[in-house]
Amino acid sequence: KFFQRTTAFHVGHSTPSANVWRSHHANVMWWTFKMKYSTEAYTADSVRDEVFNVLRGIAHPSSAAQHDIVYSGLIKRLNVRQNSDTNNFVISLDLELDRHFRDLKKQISEVVAEEMRAKSICVESIRVNMAAAADNKHKATQASASSSGSSSSALKNVKRIVAVASCKGGVGKSSCCVNVAYTLSKLNYKVGIFDADIYGPSLPTLTSAAMYDQSNEGHLRQDLHTQLIYPMLYEGVKLMSFGYVKDSFAAMRGPMVTNVIQQLLFGTDWGHLDYLLVDMPPGTNDIHITLSQKLHIDGALVVTTPQQLSLIDVVKGIEMFNKVNVPTLAVIKNMTHYVCTHCGSKQDIFNATSSTNKGRSIDWQHKYGIEHVFELPVYPLISQFSDYGDPIVLNKDTVVSPIFEAIANCVVQQLSTEQAGAASVHPYEWQIDTGDRKIKFVHSALQTQTETETQSQSQSEWDFVALRAVCKCALCVDELTNAQILKKEDIDKDIRINHVKECGRYAVEINWSDGHSSIYSLNALFNLTDSQ
The missing domain is CATH 3.40.50.300 (P-loop containing nucleotide triphosphate hydrolases)
Incomplete structure (x- = not known):
């Protein structure tokens, strides 16, 4: 009623068209007010509980007894954090990879967004990542x-x-x-x-x-x-x-x-x-x-x-x-x-x-x-x-x-x-700086050349997030359109490198803390920078 009276003050005379516009404008103002101030009643932990309750209502397609995806063990990690600038919540979860992954990913995003909106919880983004099951991951390791x-x-x-x-x-x-x-x-x-x-x-x-x-x-x-x-x-x-x-x-x-x-x-x-x-x-x-x-x-x-x-x-x-x-x-x-x-x-x-x-x-x-x-x-x-x-x-x-x-x-x-000329067989090495969250690749074959050429060609430095963002695997890049599925802003800022190993004669394989493994061509690493 307060918003209707406020709207009436701005609209003026009460005509049929004005009443429709006033009612719509009042609803918009009310939902804006509600979404902005009701979020303060929630914390990251309480929103996490709400999301878990929503996930328990999603049945696994392969379960004969129609068990939900939480009971079936498909949810491996659920993280909720609140943006200090907007007070909005960022939801990310790891879903075990199976043949229903794509359908479940879409369903989870839609259902969680709808339920959070119904509870007046303002959500900034929802990201469903692929992850191996904890037991399988241990066995795989x-x-x-x-x-x-x-x-x-x-x-x-x-x-x-x-x-x-x-x-x-x-x-x-x-x-x-x-x-x-x-x-x-x-x-x-x-x-x-x-x-x-x-x-x-x-x-x-x-x-x-x-x-x-x-x-x-x-x-x-x-x-x-x-x-x-x-x-x-x-x-x-x-x-x-x-x-x-x-x-x-x-x-x-x-x-x-x-x-x-x-x-x-x-x-x-x-x-x-x-x-x-x-x-x-x-x-x-x-x-x-x-x-x-x-x-x-x-x-x-x-x-x-x-x-x-x-x-x-x-x-x-x-x-x-x-x-x-x-x-x-x-x-x-x-x-x-x-x-x-x-x-x-x-x-x-x-x-x-x-x-x-x-x-x-x-x-x-x-x-x-x-x-x-x-x-x-x-x-x-x-x-x-x-x-x-x-x-x-x-x-x-x-x-x-x-x-x-x-x-x-x-x-x-x-x-x-x-x-x-065995030096040309392994012409590179890498150095990980966990403090600055960067990895540097050094081309040892060029270290004896001129100083200018050495500086421009023999090393390449990458930020962890930037390097993770340019992964070209089938989960991060659409195979048909070649469009980047993984967005840089969706990557955990605290992501770290667990392990790096040589991949044949042409690439390196990096195992990330989010459970993903990426293969990067050495030519791409030395010819591009993280800004490119």
Whole structure:
């Protein structure tokens, strides 16, 4: 009534239109007054209790008994604080990630906002974050420590890791990988092969390890103390493939495939190896990204055919390796020609020497800095010995064995040269300042250059909040629009860094105090500032 009288004083004469306007204006003034002054009756603790009561009224979609999300244990953290300037409340909670996360996140935001408005509690913002369950987080931490321990113990004595890849299937990548590996073994190096192709493992066919491995009796065995699996052994080379675990087809989605890859790779007792060759699957997919992040790959051999269709896709693979800072050691052009067994003439298979294809040929050295390109012919004995499970380089051959020996020597020479300049392998370090809440990345390779260049290029300093805000994972950036979902103003100002570790050769992984993990490319960290 007070507000109606006040409104009437301002409006003047009481006409029908004035009455409608007066009633609306009075309601606006009343709600403004109520929201401003009734908030003072609430504290952060009392609002927290109110929010909890609201959350108890939201049922979990997967619960057969229709238990609420609090009872189901989905709410891991609830924080309510009051803005000292506006007296408004800021609500943030951590919700466990499951298949209903997006729907529950939207429902929680809408229901809490509506209930707080009904209780005249002025809320400035409501943020629903993703968080692992406390028990699962503890188990995940233990599993991570166990996994890192086993992975370090499994690969700690492996000196060099070489990826053999092709973006186009059917170009002879696996055959090349096996023959290069056994050529390295003939050069008195200790070698292992890891078959990373889960959907189409080739190693059990290309080698007869399951038949001739007397130590494992054709089956995988496990060390009960270290929990590591003993690899298959054939002609002195250690082998591991999903084909030794399951001989039928594999129907798995991406996350499960990457888990299987890591279990096989880090769960194998590789022992002392000079070279571990990884036979990558075709394309550039989850497996390539995972291995690039989990392994320190020293170099890559890229296999292709001279056909334009294959070369186009192979270029994408080379660019991917450049992106993750893995050098391409050599390009192997397989099935380039055929030598007639009757007349000895050389027949071009894909018309690579024609004037049309010459104009479209790739200058590997000028464009990608790849100096070594090897050509392999179509040679029937390669497939015949592969079908027998016996690599051709283990037999008396004078046609392709010298080529594989040249490829093996190229690998040894290039990786030895890189080892001589080992400072470039780990060209950065980081320094965390918990007081100023900043992290500094220092590029050690540039510290010997001029002072001006050192100051501008060799270090990059980031504020914790700014660095957390530029996370590009699928939870922080919309995958379709590339719009930033995570807002800088929604990040806890007291956020801290729990752990930093190297991520392959190209990035670092940062574990944050809010339970999130972010991967940052080193190029982005050194080329951008937190203001950008």
